[in-house]
Amino acid sequence: MxxxxxxxxxxxxxxxxxxxxxxxxxxxxxxxxxxxxxxxxxxxxxxxxxxxxxxxxxxxxxxxxxxxxxxxxxxxxxxxxxxxxxxxxxxxxxxxxxxxxxxxxxxxxxxxxxxxxxxxxxxxxxxxxxxxxxxxxxxRSRPRPKEHSEAAACFAMGCHLFETEGKDAAIEWWKRAHALYPENWTYKRQAWTLESTPDGEASDLSQEVEAVYGTSWIDSVLELGGGANYAVVPDL
Amino acid sequence: MTSLDQSVADFDAATGWAAKPEGMCKGDMCVPAPDAVSAGRVDLVAIADRLGMALVGDDTRGLWSLGPESGGKALTTAVVPNLELPDLEGNPFKLSSLHGRKVLLVAWASW
The missing domain is CATH 3.40.30 (Glutaredoxin)
Incomplete structure (x- = not known):
């Protein structure tokens, strides 16, 4: 494409x-x-x-x-x-x-x-x-409150621990990032796919990760106002 | 990071904020920060406070992580930061090498 x-x-x-x-x-x-x-x-x-x-x-x-x-x-x-x-x-x-x-x-x-x-x-x-x-x-760029900065710091800490110690060490930091900046879908879907997509398989898009993250893609979308609010719509 | 004190070069590479005579600068935006920079070193606690950067620590591992500036918009400046990322084979690519052309930079993911 x-x-x-x-x-x-x-x-x-x-x-x-x-x-x-x-x-x-x-x-x-x-x-x-x-x-x-x-x-x-x-x-x-x-x-x-x-x-x-x-x-x-x-x-x-x-x-x-x-x-x-x-x-x-x-x-x-x-x-x-x-x-x-x-x-x-x-x-x-x-x-x-x-x-x-x-x-x-x-x-x-x-x-x-x-x-x-x-x-x-x-x-x-x-x-x-x-x-x-x-x-x-x-x-026109999005507001950035302090919580979003903290979310970025937590996500980065999780990424570092993922590299040095493995996924389990990263989860708590990624959960913090998700709570601080719930509208950031890259932080969530990146973490969730590691739970929901088996190695070597195509991505699992429904990301039902209740066991580890207590939610799923669809539940999280609905919590934030549904599909209508999912994207940062271009103001053309 | 394992230290709350970094060289100005490392800090610039990580955050896009460079130490200049007028202060700490990102693109065309400068903020005075006399208490945060001295002798080529950046005091992360002081600069975090000055720029609204969140600083989080993992005490048991002795690790720190610094978030971006905050309190305003996601973009502090319209000048694109120096960005170098690898391709799939690990070859580094500098975005600045495309100066002189228009660039449509698209984020995507496998997930």
Whole structure:
């Protein structure tokens, strides 16, 4: 998906850079090798771009101009309609799947508009109505109370302990991060996938991790207001 | 981190805040911090207080972790910080090598 956009935009002066937020880079390997990107495809195992660029979910993107200045802050970066949205929910589905699909359908559908905005910026540069002035970029970035800073520190401590001692040492620190900044889905889904996805298998998206984290993806989504609140919707 | 005292170079690499004559600076934003920097070292307790950075410790392991500046917006400046990340094979890539081109930086994950 991003490779196709890159091929379209590269002649217009835009380089796509994808960054995988994966504490275990090997989990990203099958996706990267399938996509066979010719653009830079990087790994951020510590989720550093969360604090450096304001990333809090995936997919999210920032736009950077030729001088190295942000012209849009971190926002949801869907560029096509999710196939999950078109699934008709029937009585055959289990309750759990019904709940997940209902909230997925409630997520704002911004893919087409966001993709069109990117193309407009590629063609017009700073004259694009979607390219913002530096003060607007800062003003439109998300608030960062002290709790979010503490969450980042706790998440990083967990990542360090994961590397040095293993997963069990990280869990308490990751739980603290989740409690301090519940709207950061990268902290939660990164930790949860280590419980819910067996080695070598594709990611378990429903992340039912009650035994360790006392919640699941869908319960956590509903606690925070449902699918409508799940993404940082681009204000285009 | 195992110490509450770091070199200014290490602190810059970790946080994006650089020691300059006018204070601690990130992009085009500078904050005076005379009590936090001396002789090329950064006092993490003092700088954390000055910039609203959370400092958490694990006493039994003797480890510290420092969060980013807070109290305002997620972005302090629109200038992109120096960022170097590896690719799948471990080769480092500097974002600054793309100066002169527009960049769409996309975060994704396997999970």
């Amino acid at each position: 991003w490779q196709a956009l890159y091929e379209e935009l590269e002649p217009k002066g835009v380089t796509v850079v994808t960054v995988a937020l994966d504490i275990d880079p090997e989990k990203a390997r099958r996706w990267i090798e399938t996509a066979a990107p010719t653009h830079p495809s990087l790994i951020d195992s510590q989720h550093r771009i969360d604090e450096l660029l304001g990333i809090s979910n995936v997919p999210m993107a920032v736009w950077i101009d030729e001088s190295g200045t942000l012209v849009r802050p971190a926002e949801a970066a869907a560029i096509k309609v999710s196939a999950l949205r078109s699934i008709e929910i029937t009585d055959d589905f289990g309750e759990s799947l019904k709940r997940v699909l209902t909230e997925v359908k409630a997520m704002p559908d911004t893919g087409d508009a966001y993709r069109a905005a990117i193309v407009d910026w590629a063609e017009k540069g700073s004259d694009s109505e979607f390219a913002l002035e530096p003060h607007e970029v800062i003003a």
